[in-house]
Amino acid sequence: MSHLRYRCLMSVPREQILKAAAELLSRRATASMDEIARSAGISRATLHRHFAGREALVAALGELGIRQIEEGLDAARIDEGDPAEALRRLIDEATAVAGFLAFLYGENELYESDPMVAGWARVDARVGALLKRGREEGVLRGDLSTAWLVDALFALVAASGWSVQDGRLARRDASRVVAELLLGGALERSAR
Amino acid sequence: MSHLRYRCLMSVPREQILKAAAELLSRRATASMDEIARSAGISRATLHRHFAGREALVAALGELGIRQIEEGLDAARIDEGDPAEALRRLIDEATAVAGFLAFLYGENELYESDPMVAGWARVDARVGALLKRGREEGVLRGDLSTAWLVDALFALVAASGWSVQDGRLARRDASRVVAELLLGGALERSAR
DNA sequence: CCCGAATGAGACATCAATGTCTCACCTGCG
């Protein structure tokens, strides 16, 4: 939430445009520039003033998404303490930017660009390292590959974002339900 | 649904075309008809001979997807026996058609049609009923809503399908890792 | 009050995807 000064009209902040675009595109990759603009509450002309074209918009979206997730990884301090607790902190941060994560998760095949691939690889490596540490410390199961757990983590975070968008899940519950399901599973404790 | 014999060339079966289309479109919703055709190993002209247009293709895709999932629900006999075991059977059936499920899961906002919405609602209700039964019998946790568990189930099945497509997961392991993660979670048993 | 900056609405050309068509080819069968 940038509280910078806007000299004239109440311009919609660039980041807010990107957020709206991410949430729309994560659901409908075929959304037109006009739909994207209206979802952000601006006109198509203004959208084009911010981003040269669809390609530039998607590039900015990918860049911001990667940056937000990496900032989340930093904030979660995933190299410290109990792996399970680190994972919960990571999920806290990730669900906060679930919209962008859902976009990256579902759309990374489109508009492939080297920096985006590299950024995603960095994120993947860091999350994988955490899960590997958890496995080696005996906290996480050894019969589920870390690669699958990474995929499952992002899938659940993205799903939580969609559930929130669709009103099936309260935003404040997203982090908890993802963490509880990913870590503890769906079975009642007495039943396992 | 004509299951007639093909008298001349080795025609690519309609269902195989739909399967290829589902796997491609679940990843890249913007794929062109030409890309879809080539992913199925046929020409654009032949694709148009099978399906009047993109709309008809997507409709057929949705119809077949819903049908396959409902057949899977039938085969899994989810109303019988231990809910956890029923859920494992359901996941077995669902991962077998993960490509179609991933398509339906990610693309159901596009090309909305009444029969598709109704079909998805039927599936949702049946899976929800199973989870509700599991909760009432004390097998499934009561602190995770059934709506969330339904979303998570489909998200994990779809994710497993993508992981298989991308070569990060062996197809024969898909059912196991989804079921183990969804039911038991990622924590080592001794650690919880 | 007036000016400047940013916006929204709309016109316009361009481009890629789409849907339809024709035609030549191949294969299986009588």
Added chain:
DNA sequence: CGCAGGTGAGACATTGATGTCTCATTCGGG
């Protein structure tokens, strides 16, 4: 062999999205 059905390649017009442009409007600041 000759035919018939299915196919691939390609031409063609059409459509919708896109990118660029102009112009009037509006709001904030000096």
